[in-house]
Amino acid sequence: MRDYDIIVVGGGPAGLAAAIEAKKNGVDSILILEREIELGGILQQCIHHGFGLHVFNQELTGPEYAENFINETKELGIEYKTDTMVLDVTDDKTVVFVNAVDGYQTLKAKSVVLAMGCRENTRGAIGIPGSRPSGVLTAGAAQRLINIEGYMVGRQAVIMGTGDIGLIMARRLTLEGASVKAVMSRRTYPAGLMRNVVQCLYDYNIPMMLQHTVTKIHGKERVEGVTIVSLDENRKPIPGSEQYMECDTLLLSVGLIPENELSRKAGVTMDKNSNGPFVNESRETNVEGIFACGNVLHVHDVVDFVTEESRTAGRAAAAYVLDRAPASASTISVTPGKDINYIVPHTIDPEKVEEEIELMFRVSELFDDSRIVVKKDGETVKSKKKARMYPGEMEMIKIKSDILEGSQNSNLTVEVEEVPDKNE
Amino acid sequence: MYDVLIIGAGVTGASIARELSRYDLKVCILDKNNDVADATTKANSAIIHAGYDAKPGTLKAKFNALGAPMFDQICKELDVPFKRIGSLVIAFSEEEMKTLESLYEQGIKNGIENIHILDKAKTMELEPNLIDSAQGALHAPDGGIICPFELTVALTENAVENGVDLFLNQQVIDIEKNEKEFKVITQKEKFTAKYVVNCAGVFADTIYHMVTPTDFHITPRKGQYFVLDKEAGNFANTVIFQCPTPQSKGVLVTPTVHGNLLVGPDAEDLNDKTDLDNTRERLNFVRENAKKTSENIPFHLTINIFAGLRAVPDTGDFIIGESEKVKGFINVAGIESPGLSSAPAIGNYVKDLLLDKWEGLKEKENFNPYRRKVVRFNELTPQEITDLVKKNPSYGRIVCRCELVTEGEIIDVIHRKAGATSLDAIKRRVRAGMGRCQGGFCGPRVMEILSRELNMEMHEVVKDSPESKILTGKTKCSEEEH
Numbered sequence: 001m002r003d004y005d006i007i008v009v010g011g012g013p014a015g016l017a018a019a020i021e022a023k024k025n026g027v028d029s030i031l032i033l034e035r036e037i038e039l040g041g042i043l044q045q046c047i048h049h050g051f052g053l054h055v056f057n058q059e060l061t062g063p064e065y066a067e068n069f070i071n072e073t074k075e076l077g078i079e080y081k082t083d084t085m086v087l088d089v090t091d092d093k094t095v096v097f098v099n100a101v102d103g104y105q106t107l108k109a110k111s112v113v114l115a116m117g118c119r120e121n122t123r124g125a126i127g128i129p130g131s132r133p134s135g136v137l138t139a140g141a142a143q144r145l146i147n148i149e150g151y152m153v154g155r156q157a158v159i160m161g162t163g164d165i166g167l168i169m170a171r172r173l174t175l176e177g178a179s180v181k182a183v184m185s186r187r188t189y190p191a192g193l194m195r196n197v198v199q200c201l202y203d204y205n206i207p208m209m210l211q212h213t214v215t216k217i218h219g220k221e222r223v224e225g226v227t228i229v230s231l232d233e234n235r236k237p238i239p240g241s242e243q244y245m246e247c248d249t250l251l252l253s254v255g256l257i258p259e260n261e262l263s264r265k266a267g268v269t270m271d272k273n274s275n276g277p278f279v280n281e282s283r284e285t286n287v288e289g290i291f292a293c294g295n296v297l298h299v300h301d302v303v304d305f306v307t308e309e310s311r312t313a314g315r316a317a318a319a320y321v322l323d324r325a326p327a328s329a330s331t332i333s334v335t336p337g338k339d340i341n342y343i344v345p346h347t348i349d350p351e352k353v354e355e356e357i358e359l360m361f362r363v364s365e366l367f368d369d370s371r372i373v374v375k376k377d378g379e380t381v382k383s384k385k386k387a388r389m390y391p392g393e394m395e396m397i398k399i400k401s402d403i404l405e406g407s408q409n410s411n412l413t414v415e416v417e418e419v420p421d422k423n424e
Numbered sequence: 425m426y427d428v429l430i431i432g433a434g435v436t437g438a439s440i441a442r443e444l445s446r447y448d449l450k451v452c453i454l455d456k457n458n459d460v461a462d463a464t465t466k467a468n469s470a471i472i473h474a475g476y477d478a479k480p481g482t483l484k485a486k487f488n489a490l491g492a493p494m495f496d497q498i499c500k501e502l503d504v505p506f507k508r509i510g511s512l513v514i515a516f517s518e519e520e521m522k523t524l525e526s527l528y529e530q531g532i533k534n535g536i537e538n539i540h541i542l543d544k545a546k547t548m549e550l551e552p553n554l555i556d557s558a559q560g561a562l563h564a565p566d567g568g569i570i571c572p573f574e575l576t577v578a579l580t581e582n583a584v585e586n587g588v589d590l591f592l593n594q595q596v597i598d599i600e601k602n603e604k605e606f607k608v609i610t611q612k613e614k615f616t617a618k619y620v621v622n623c624a625g626v627f628a629d630t631i632y633h634m635v636t637p638t639d640f641h642i643t644p645r646k647g648q649y650f651v652l653d654k655e656a657g658n659f660a661n662t663v664i665f666q667c668p669t670p671q672s673k674g675v676l677v678t679p680t681v682h683g684n685l686l687v688g689p690d691a692e693d694l695n696d697k698t699d700l701d702n703t704r705e706r707l708n709f710v711r712e713n714a715k716k717t718s719e720n721i722p723f724h725l726t727i728n729i730f731a732g733l734r735a736v737p738d739t740g741d742f743i744i745g746e747s748e749k750v751k752g753f754i755n756v757a758g759i760e761s762p763g764l765s766s767a768p769a770i771g772n773y774v775k776d777l778l779l780d781k782w783e784g785l786k787e788k789e790n791f792n793p794y795r796r797k798v799v800r801f802n803e804l805t806p807q808e809i810t811d812l813v814k815k816n817p818s819y820g821r822i823v824c825r826c827e828l829v830t831e832g833e834i835i836d837v838i839h840r841k842a843g844a845t846s847l848d849a850i851k852r853r854v855r856a857g858m859g860r861c862q863g864g865f866c867g868p869r870v871m872e873i874l875s876r877e878l879n880m881e882m883h884e885v886v887k888d889s890p891e892s893k894i895l896t897g898k899t900k901c902s903e904e905e906h
Contacts, residue, residue, distance in 0.1 A: 035822065103813035104807075106806070124727050125862075127650075134888070134893060151895040151898055152899055222892055
């Protein structure tokens with residue numbers, strides 16, 4: 001088997017966009033490796049609409065959005081292998097994979113794009129007490145069973161967590177005739193996008209219970225019910241508030257975790273806050289020529305932003321292959337300030353910023369009428385007023401290149417500044 | 425009519441069955457669950473104890489000392505992963521160093537020779553993550569780790585290959601005895617047998633009570649555990665026990681044979697023999713007590729929690745032997761810790777006890793002690809993978825991405841003797857779904873494989889027990905298609 005200029009690990013929206021962009025920027029020898037039996041990644045099970053507003057200016061379903069990229073991949077003649085599992089990626093950009101056709105293969109690449117996506121947090125990881133019957137699933141697993149396999153997972157569901165997949169599945173279950181008794185958030189606001197709360201819960205009269213959580217699962221064989229409890233402002237259970245809720249299904253939508261097992265093998269350094277690699281403005285990791293994009297880098301809220309980010313990575317990978325462009329010599333570091341969970345990218349080479357650069361980040365709490373403030377070495381260089389910010393929505397702010405010019409070895413921080421209440 | 429009927433397909437019942445399968449006897453095992461190893465055997469510390477812990481003179485001490493050295497041979501024959509990584513009992517004070525000395529003395533009395541007391545420096549060298557207050561340890565280099573359900577699946581499979589009949593989902597509800605035989609009545613069928621071996625775990629007293637007023641009582645003692653990601657597997661190099669105190673036996677921290685980290689258990693006596701609930705209080709207790717061993721156990725890497733029941737006899741020791749009141753009824757009861765470590769020796773002992781009932785019984789010529797080798801994808805060399813995939817492409821198709829389990833391995837364990845019929849049975853045999861995503865990704869694919877290979881509908885696939893169906897029917901539009 002021959003070697004490739006670029007190997008893309010993962011054929012979901014991130015991998016496809018990166019591969020297409022690399023091809024358009026002059027690299028011909030590209031291979032996409034996808035573990036599922038078809039390209040498109042998790043979009044294939046997202047049969048609801050709402051994708052593509054930014055990239056295509058229209059509302060598409062997940063499979064439609066994916067199809068645009070799959071078609072383009074094929075039209076451009078980009079090679080791909082599905083049903084193929086990447087076993088190892090090394091820091092010298094050797095990629096090991098296995099599948100039923102080629103067996104065990106070792107390939108060399110000049111550049112590798114990591115686009116493995118993310119996985120869902122599980123019942124075991126968060127340690128929900130109680131019994132271990134059937135009927136406890138992650139929202140994404142339920143989504144696959146219903147939308148791809150065509151089977152129902154239950155008739156009476158409680159959904160723990162208000163991540164976007166949980167919200168989407170509340171509506172999906174309802175449309176399939178199941179009753180969704182409650183969708184619970186531990187916080188005073190939901191974890192997912194407000195638009196999903198409106199379109200998936202409010203429009204279907206599905207009760208959202210804020211400051212509630214499941215403390216016990218009942219049922220020896222199949223779920224028979226759950227004990228739920230109210231939480232105080234510190235998210236601690238309020239004694240005496242326990243109530244029993246009958247159900248045959250508990251769906252979990254309690255967080256997504258970037259799947260960076262291969263990144264670690266490749267020697268890529270991780271950011272504890274984003275759970276993804278440290279990257280520069282080109283989405284290049286600390287390992288020269290290894291790039292990361294999409295949900296493996298940080299969990300995005302909307303796929304359109306995955307596409308945009310992955311195009312950046314694809315372009316940069318192509319440039320790396322064609323020019324053997326040296327890694328940034330001196331850079332600006334970007335760090336999260338007050339009330340910011342993480343920021344991507346982590347470093348910026350001002351030389352590489354043409355007109356402007358977009359910082360992607362998430363805030364740590366719900367903020368109304370507040371400001372995002374960007375500071376360079378302590379001095380405010382940009383600020384933007386926001387009517388509402390919450391962790392479920394990824395925030396973005398653009399920084400013009402002139403702000404960064406001549407700023408090697410500076411530090412950029414982003415923080416939330418709460419604007420005092422007008423009435424005070 | 426069976427010569428010997430064994431009630432309970434846990435590690436003890438399976439060990440006895442395999443030993444008996446060497447002889448020309450008609451043997452069967454009944455189990456109330458949908459799989460073997462589906463009770464106490466599937467949820468414990470998975471340790472092969474060196475044997476210093478039991479009181480000298482007890483059956484526990486005897487069978488532990490005899491059983492522990494047998495594992496190398498058995499695991500080789502049955503192709504079961506087993507590692508003698510050694511165990512440490514840590515003393516956290518000078519006072520506890522004295523306890524170690526008496527444990528050492530006890531070990532010597534039990535015939536365990538390969539044990540040593542280590543000073544602080546040597547102890548820390550073996551386990552750099554130990555807390556500073558560790559003073560020293562009792563080191564037993566022969567202590568081991570094993571996967572108890574893989575062992576039991578292998579024992580049963582080998583027993584069945586050698587002629588033993590296995591009946592699952594058969595709950596014994598009554599036993600009648602006449603001059604010649606026992607009638608063992610389940611919710612479905614009647615079995616007759618000359619001898620009955622009671623390996624019913626926490627229900628052994630209930631079973632015995634069916635033939636005579638019970639003279640022992642089994643208390644279910646629950647223990648809860650944390651399983652941590654393989655990323656945490658190197659946190660400990662050996663099985664780390666805490667020095668027992670009058671209040672507590674302590675919490676252990678150990679790598680598992682598959683490279684995870686296991687932390688637990690607590691001990692809680694129950695009345696309900698089916699209560700396997702995890703509770704926040706007890707899990708917190710385990711977590712807090714584990715801090716005594718090390719303050720930086722990476723609990724944030726927890727991938728699962730579980731609970732198991734120990735079968736604690738009120739006699740204080742294993743109850744092994746023919747009932748004096750009911751001839752032909754053999755109790756193998758109260759097999760709490762070190763039950764797993766003792767199982768091979770118990771199997772041997774009960775086999776000898778039964779062989780005495782027949783004159784001149786010889787070992788079968790065609791007895792095969794070996795189980796057909798199991799393919800473990802993640803242990804294969806690149807060349808082995810390539811060759812295997814050429815012969816059978818399903819070994820190139822990874823179904824469980826976290827544990828790297830191929831479709832070929834899953835199909836194999838479905839079609840083996842004592843094969844898997846449920847999602848959990850697959851998980852116990854090949855670890856698909858045992859990893860960090862806990863079956864979130866591979867669950868649906870494993871269900872498809874089960875449905876295809878066993879020729880059943882997707883929505884008939886169960887998680888574990890027959891009522892634990894995962895799906896409730898087709899969706900509206902897939903119904904229309906059909």
